[in-house]
Each structure stands twice: as structure tokens, then as C-alpha cells.
Amino acid sequence: MPLSRLLSRVKFDYYLIALLATVAVAAVLPARGAAEPIAKYAVTVAVFLLFFLYGARLSTKAVVEGIAHWRLQSLVLLSTFALFPLLGLALTALLGRWLPPQLAAGLMFVCVLPSTVQSSIAFTSIARGNVPAALCSASVSNLLGMALTPLLVAALLATHGSGFSLKALTDIAVELLLPFGLGQLLRPWVGPWITRQKHVLSYVDRGSILLVVYSAFSESVVAGVWTHMDPWSLVLVFGLDALLLALVLGLTTAASRLFGFSKEDEITIVFCGSKKSLASGIPMANILFPGMAVGAIVLPLMIFHQIQLFACATLAQRYARRPAEAAALPAAGAVGA
Template identity: 70%
Template structure:
């Protein structure tokens, strides 16, 4: 009831929970033994998160979607080519006006995979190609577990990204291994997970909140927030909005120029313009050990809210078109921007 009320006013309930978590970390940060316990809990939560991803993802759905290779190629190019290039341009142009951690966070945002749940939800609302959106988002996250760390090496190592061989081992142990285990056990536990989506979504969201609390607690204890001004926050927000607008316009024009149907265009726009906070924050926790993680993930948190609002407006505009071009896709069970959560 509360979530639906907030959604009417374009307010993401999960973002409120994130902001509340940041506030708790500011007032009651974990330190000493508490920080050790929190970090251990984060490792377990992240592993569980990716185990559930693996158990939910249908290999057959991914394979069928891959057959639409032109659409998948365009989404992939937007996620892992266009976004990083734009991020580098913004970092080079405005990086001198921001703390190093925020610049790293801006680039890190640009090399993350797409979202899963919100991409599918918005595509369904807009009467787009839901099957293609499911595949694009899923494949993006699969590749992201490998490509994002590699892009961190290429783009952030010289900027103090702090990537190391230990990070590769942590990615394998905390992300890849649980994901593969989930895929192997999917045959037996998949139906159970499908029947209990709502309570299990608390695991997804709770894991992210735990990582955010640990990250911002560490920042408070280290005193990193004294390095950030309101001007820094305003500039990062504006850069995120400019980045989102550029990608939305580019993916829309490219899909039309290449002759995609309206349903395919919708899937391309929504999958190609998103960045996953659900994958990004756990990855940042592994890839940037001992650094100002709160500042690094801040651009992603700001971008997340902007993409939800912008895509909610776009989805409604697409949905109001008089006649669908081609075969209309069915709207999935998840059809609320707020239900998309952190994904």
C-alpha cells in the first residue's frame, strides 16, 4: 500500500530505504568489532545474492534471446562501449573539479552491466519485446562478471582503482562460484524460488542495504565525507543526468536508423540505458578494497534514481501509442517501477 502510494508520486520506495541506510551509517557507523562483523556479513550476503541470480536464470531463455543477435549486439555496444566512452569523456572534462573517488565512481558506473528486473518491467509497461529484454539484461549481467573487472583494470588502474589479483579471486569466489552453483541447482530449487519471489526479493534488497551500510560506515569512520561539498554532489548529479540523456537519445536514434520494430526499439532503449545497482554495489565492495567505497558508489546511487524516473516517463509514453508495430509483448508480472528496486 505504501509502495503504491509512493509510486504514484514517482518516488522509489527502495531509494528511500537506501537513504535511510546511509543516515543510519552516518549516526551509528560500524567500527572495531562491529565493522569486522559487518564486513563478514557482507561477504556472505553477496555470495547468497549471486547464488539466487544463478538459480533464477533460465539458460533456455538466454539461448533463445541470443538468436536475435542484431538487437543483442546493439544493447551490448551501448552497455560496454558507448557508456564507457562517454564516462571517459566526462571524467577527462570535469574530473579536475571532483574528488578522485567520485571520478572513479563515475567511470565505474559506466562499465557496469544493465539491470534485469527494471528493464523487463519497463519494457512490459511500454508493450515492447519482453523476451528480448529478458535475454539482453541477463546476458549483460553474465558478461558483466568478467567484463566489469577487466574494464576496471583498463580504465581505473592508473586512476587509483586499486584492482589486484586478490580482487580476481574474490570475484571468482563471491560472484562466479555462487552463480554457477545456483545454475547447477536450478533444476531442484528453481520452482521454489519462482513461487516465493516476494519474500526472496527481501534477500536481494537486504544484501544491497547491508553493503551500503558497511561502505558508508567505513567512510564515516575514516572521515572521507569532509572531502565532499554540495557543489561536488550537484556536479555528479548533473553529469549523471547528461550521461543518461545522451544514451537514451543515442539508443533511440540508432534503433530507428537500423530499422528495428517499435517493440525491439523499446527493449533496446530500456536495456541499453540502464546500470545495475544490484550488481554494481557488491562488485565495488570486492574491486575497491580499502578505499572510500561510499564515494565510489555514490554516482551509481544517484544515477539509479534518475534512470527509474526517466524510464517510467518513457514507458508511459510508449504505452500510449495508438497501435503496436508488430506483435505486442505481454506485460510481465513485475510491472511497477518501484518493484524494480535496485536492479
């Protein structure tokens, strides 16, 4: 396909521009002095609101129905919380010594995060995959990630100076699980309104993440982290992120076909099992890496996030072009498989 035609079919990612602009603002005008505690308080409020909205929008019925497809869900979770960490350990063992400690820790941090929700479902839909199963996979991944990610950080990132404490678990519960639970509890009353306002509230979601990114990179700028970061390290992180994604995409595709999943289920496994959540990852990094240069740690995640969007947009278009007869097979028939 010609490049111009491909670009015309993939929506321009204005959010990427907003992320880069936020980093630029943090580099020029970081929150320091009296502005620093104000920024931290604003981040706490924004993250609370972000996870409250996640809880209020998540349909419990959809999760229950999706869990019935246990083989698919198991494969996605194994990819997210086992395959990714193993590949991360291998890559950092081979090439991590050429990276600054913060970027090496950040690369491993990418590998222990849950999957995305919105983009996993969107790409599965574009590719004509099993959308209900994708909704379940992404949602369950994020719920489990609130517990599994801190445990994996403790097990795999100790050599990078990160720690695991009861306080970290408490902070995760208070800042992430509590608002999520409140959202679920109030869903019968606020859910319909939120569904009607989803376009407006998407700006709240993304604005919250931009605020967290600004705060994290401000801390790094004030601490002088970027004065010691060489361009070669950034190029290497980009290459390792791309290699990591390519390996997971290839392995999840091969495993889906090996175990006899339908094409619709393969699409769900590939898209849900290969993504990492920026929305969950940055708030978690603020909690799990206290006193460290969080901006540098989340940089590999920001790079991975953009690579996965462009790569999966292209892949979704390829899946979508398959013959209609193949896509017409009922995915529901495989739910109990």
C-alpha cells in the same frame, strides 16, 4: 500530462527511501571497532546469497532464445560496455578535475557496469516491448559484466588509484560467479520454489543490497571521507549522471531507428542499453577498490540508479501510450533479424 497524474501512474519507490535511510544510519552509527569485521562477514554472506538467487531464477531456455536476436543483443552490449565508457571518459576529461578523485572514479565506475535485470525487464514490459529479448539482454549483460567490468576498471581507472590483480578476479569468481553457478546448477530443484516465493525473496535481494550499502558507507564515515566532500561536488555528480543517461537514451533510440528495428525491439534496446546495475555494482566495488573509500565511489552509482528509475518510468509510460496497432506487431518475427 499534469504532474499529479504522472505521479499517480508511477509507483512510489520505497526502496529509495530505504537506501537513503541506510546511508543516514551509517552516518550516525557506522560499523566500527568490533562491529566492523562482523559487518564485513555479513556482507560476504549476503552477496553470496544474492547471486545464488540470481542464478537459481535465471531460465537458461530464455537466454538461449534471446541470443538468437543477435543484432539486438549486440547493440545493447555495445551501449553498455563501449558507448558508456567512451562517454564517461569524455565527461571526466572535460569536468572531472572539479570532482574529488573518489567521485570521478565513481562516475567512471558507473560507465563500466552491466545493465540491470529486474527494472530493464519491468520497464520493457510496461512499454509493451520485446520482453524475452530484454530478459536475455539483461541476463547476458550481467554474466559478461563479471568478467568485462574488472577488465574495464583496469584499463580506464588506473589514473584514479584503482588496481587490477589476480586476487580481484579470484574474488569476483568466488563471491559472484561461484554462487551464481551453484544457483544455475540447483535450479531444477530450487527454481520452482523460488518462483513461488518471489515476493518474499525480493526482500532478501533488497535487504542484501542495503546491508552492502551500510557497510560501504560505514567505512567512508570512519575514514572521514565526507568531511572533505563539498555540496558543489554532489550537485555536479547529479548533473553528470543525468547528462550521461540523457545522452545514452538519445543515442540508443537514434541507433535503433537507424538500423530499422521494430518499435518493440527499440524499447528493449533503449531500456536494457541505458541502465546500470546497483545490485552488481556495489558488491563489485567492494572487491575492485580495496583500501579505498568505497562509499564515495558508489555514490555516483546510487544517484544514477535513482535518476534512471524515474526517467525510464516516465519514458515507459510514453511508449505505452502509442496506438495499440503499432504494439500488436509480432516481435517474434524480428528475432532472427
